[in-house]
Amino acid sequence: MTDDVFAPWNDPGQSPLIRYANVTKKFGEFTAIDNVSIDIFPGEFFALLGPSGCGKTTLMRMLAGFETPTSGIISLGGQDMGNVPPNKRPVNMMFQSYALFPHMNVWDNIAFGLRRDGLPKDQVAARVEEMLRLVQLQKFAKRKPDAISGGQRQRVALARSLAKAPKVLLLDEPLGALDKKLRQETQFELVDIQEKTGTTFMIVTHDQEEAMTVSTRIAVMDEGIIKQIDTPASLYEAPNSRYVADFIGDVNLIEGDWRGDTLHWAEGQTPLAVQSDAPVGKAWLALRPEKIAISKDQAKADNAIPGQVIDIAYLGNLSTYVVEIPGGQKIRAQATNARRLSRRDITWNDTVWLSWTSTAGLVLSE
């Protein structure tokens, strides 16, 4: 995987291509972006992830030049973009609505930016053909945008924004309008194209799976602030807050009083042992369902809680068990279905034991 070798954010010798420094954006009284700082390095596939309305598009539009920060500085390749108009920035954007020019055919749409640069005719033609090949649309060059499918339009938009070989390509929910299967195929194509062209991609999405699939790093956003920036694996394994833990994947959260080595979570129950250096006080234990083992007998483990099976969701390769533990909280535990269905011994209303090691979970105080 590229993650192992490609990590310029850990290398102090590398300088970022894009830098947001304490950027705030207000629309009237409303703060859409609140004091955000991000460094994005050349060659990254950087994702902005968050629920709808959290400010992802705004953050991206400020880099493209369509919105001006209320305060803070955005720089590109070390140069402050403050006074640079959108048509002079080495950045191209693929719009959420694709924004294809309806009065031009596919070829002319892709050639549009190249012609504005005053490139000679033969160079424009060569580049357009190259782009058409890249997105496999040679056959549709003479069609108007309303005479091709949604997936093809999405490719035209991608080709058009890549044609000028921008330093940074901004993609605002590029796959939002595609159905699930086409989405997944296109995600891999995007990664492929990003690696082929070496362009730095910044993608906006509200789909955590998509962000995990394509990106080198993800910034998780909530209401105008950045909760955490990290690689997909680190976000999953080491979220810094309940918000991130819950947004990235599925998680059980057990609230309690953290004493430095154990979490006291319910009257009369054995405290839960966790290895963590979180500050003592009120905290939550975050446990991924697949890190919890489920058994009929009390297992020998750092932690074990009895409970009753409320529900079983059979997902083919996996089953998710919903178990009610003392105090009434429902915990989800996942087990692989190594045995045939008929041979499995846990069923509805059974009393079972949930167990996990002291390193399986994380203590989150936020």
Next chain:
Amino acid sequence: MIRRVILWPPYIWLLILFLLPFALVFKIALSDYAIAIPPYTPTFDWADPSSWGATLGALDFENFQWLLDDPLYYTAYLSSLRIALVATVLALLIGYPMAYAMARAPAHWRPLLMMLVILPFWSSFLIRIYAWIGILSNEGFLNMVLGWVGIPPLSIINTNTAVYIGLVYAYLPFMILPIFASLDRIDPSLLEAAEDLGCSRTEAFWRITVPLSKAGIFAGCFLVFIPVVGEYIVPSLLGGSNTLMIGKVLVEEFFNNRDWTVASAVAVVLLFVLVIPIVLFQRSAERRDAT
């Protein structure tokens, strides 16, 4: 069967309100001038079908020949077309920026601006043109204001300038509304995309906004041009003796000379002069729908 019946009303409408009057006028145009009531001959004697053949045989194209022989008529046609063309171009040059401003105005302003464009329709056309006489006449409001500022008075009334002012004023809403409708439909992200790809604001306007509002420009131009060619009120109230428009000629022929036959010929030719741009308009509308 039912579907056929549903299709009848428009055809019946067309027959009663267009084809029958046209046939009557065309018949008069083919008749001869006569000092009689009505002032032409022959007339059909509906009671005696055996005379119909003779009546039809007496019809001829003399009046159309007359239109060709007397230069007054074709210069009037040409002058009407020229005045209509200039008025259309002026209305476009004034109307487009207004429609653009409306489309760009904040959403809460738009109903008000739209009202202001439509408001003149709430009063009589004739009264509004009379009001322009009050403004443009030599002792009128305009010269009064100019007098206060110390500028010598202008004599505009009874010139082609007054006709243009009146025509553009009267037909401007027909230019603004279709252009506004087409501008309003343009997705603003298209302009951002154009800028993103290297256009300046002005370039984006010419490359994106103008081509995408072409349908509105066409519709507006035809909606102004076609009625202005046959316009009568504006040239006769604001124009002078040298303002030559076919609508004026037609009225003079009909009421002043009481020559119904030539007036009818003028009307028939005018109809054909207008049918050409109307057909062009229909064609371009169909082509746009097809693409």
